[in-house]
Amino acid sequence: METEAAKMIGAGLAVIGLSGVGAGIGSIFASLISSIARNPAARPQVFPLGMLGFALVEAVALYALLISFLILFT
Amino acid sequence: MAEAGGHSPLEQFHIKRLVPIDLGGVDVSFTNSAAVMVVAVVVITVFLTMSMRRGTLVPGRWQSMAELSYEFIANMLRDNVGSEGRRFFPFIFTLFMFILFGNLLGLVPYSFTFTSHLAVTAALAVVVIIGVTLVGIAMHGLHFFSFFVPKGVPAVMLPLMVPIEIISYLSRPVSLSIRLFANMMAGHTMMKVFAGFVVTLGAATFGVGGIAPLAMNVALTAFELLVAFLQAYVFTVLTCLYLNDSIHLH
Numbered sequence: 001m002e003t004e005a006a007k008m009i010g011a012g013l014a015v016i017g018l019s020g021v022g023a024g025i026g027s028i029f030a031s032l033i034s035s036i037a038r039n040p041a042a043r044p045q046v047f048p049l050g051m052l053g054f055a056l057v058e059a060v061a062l063y064a065l066l067i068s069f070l071i072l073f074t
Numbered sequence: 075m076a077e078a079g080g081h082s083p084l085e086q087f088h089i090k091r092l093v094p095i096d097l098g099g100v101d102v103s104f105t106n107s108a109a110v111m112v113v114a115v116v117v118i119t120v121f122l123t124m125s126m127r128r129g130t131l132v133p134g135r136w137q138s139m140a141e142l143s144y145e146f147i148a149n150m151l152r153d154n155v156g157s158e159g160r161r162f163f164p165f166i167f168t169l170f171m172f173i174l175f176g177n178l179l180g181l182v183p184y185s186f187t188f189t190s191h192l193a194v195t196a197a198l199a200v201v202v203i204i205g206v207t208l209v210g211i212a213m214h215g216l217h218f219f220s221f222f223v224p225k226g227v228p229a230v231m232l233p234l235m236v237p238i239e240i241i242s243y244l245s246r247p248v249s250l251s252i253r254l255f256a257n258m259m260a261g262h263t264m265m266k267v268f269a270g271f272v273v274t275l276g277a278a279t280f281g282v283g284g285i286a287p288l289a290m291n292v293a294l295t296a297f298e299l300l301v302a303f304l305q306a307y308v309f310t311v312l313t314c315l316y317l318n319d320s321i322h323l324h
Contacts, residue, residue, distance in 0.1 A: 051308075055304050062257050
C-alpha cells in the first residue's frame with residue numbers, strides 16, 4: 001500500500017475516538033443544564049466547573065485530532 | 075493534503091529566524107515566536123498601566139477591564155486555594171495574561187501563535203509543576219510526600235497505589251502542556267484548511283462556492299476566540315488546583 005493511502009486511512013481511523021468525546025461533552029452539559037434547572041441560584045458556582053469539565057473533555061478530542069494530523073502531515 | 079503550490083496547513087507553525095544570533099554554537103536567534111511574545115508582554119503592560127493611570131473610584135471603561143481581570147484571578151485564587159494563595163497572585167496573574175494574550179494575538183491575521191508550540195507550553199507547564207512541588211516541599215518539608223499516600227488505603231495495597239499516584243502526578247504537566255498546545259494547533263490548522271477550501275471551491279464555481287467555507291471560517295474564528303479564553307482559564311485554574319494540592323495536602 002502506498003504511504004499516502006496508508007496516511008489517509010490512519011488519519012480517518014484516528015478520529016473514531018471523537019465519538020466518545022461527543023458523548024462526554026453531551027453528558028457534561030446535560031448535567032450542567034439539569035443542575036441549573038433544579039437550583040438556579042447555584043449557577044455562579046456550577047457554571048465555571050461546567051466550563052472546566054468541558055475544556056478537559058475537549059482536550060481529549062484534541063489529542064485524537066493531533067494524532068490524526070500527525071499521521072496525515074508527517 | 076498538499077495543494078498545487080505545495081503548501082500544507084501546518085506551514086503556519088514554522089519558526090522563522092528574524093535576527094540570527096549564535097552564542098558559541100547555541101542558536102538563540104530572535105524568532106517570530108519571540109517577537110510575538112515581546113508584543114504580548116508590551117500589550118499587557120500598556121493595557122494595565124494605562125488603564126490604571128488615573129484611578130477613579132467609579133471606574134471608566136478601561137479601568138473597569140483592568141479591575142475585572144484582577145478580580146477574576148483574585149477570586150479564582152481565593153476559591154481554589156484559600157487565603158494562603160494570595161502570595162502567588164503575581165505569578166498566576168502573569169501566567170493567565172501571558173497565555174490569554176498569546177492565544178488572542180494568534181488570531182490576528184499574519185500573526186503567530188506562540189502557544190501553539192509544544193516547546194512553549196511544555197516550558198510553562200514544567201515551570202508550574204516544579205514551582206508547585208517546591209512550594210509544597212518548602213511548606214511541609216519531607217511530609218509533602220505523604221501526598222502520594224491516599225487516605226484510607228490498607229497497607230497491603232500501598233506498593234501498588236503509591237507508584238500510581240506518583241505517575242498521575244507526573245502526568246499533570248504532560249496533560250497541561252498538550253491540552254493548550256493541541257487546542258491552539260488544531261484550531262489554527264482547521265481555519266487554514268477551510269481557508270484553502272475557499273480558494274479551491276471558489277476557483278471551481280466562479281467564486282460562488284467559496285461562500286460556504288468562508289462562513290464556516292467566520293464561525294470557526296468566533297469559536298477560536300472562545301477557546302482562547304477557555305484554554306487560558308483552564309490552564310490557570312488547574313495551576314490553582316495543583317497549588318491547592320501542594321499547600322493543603324489532600
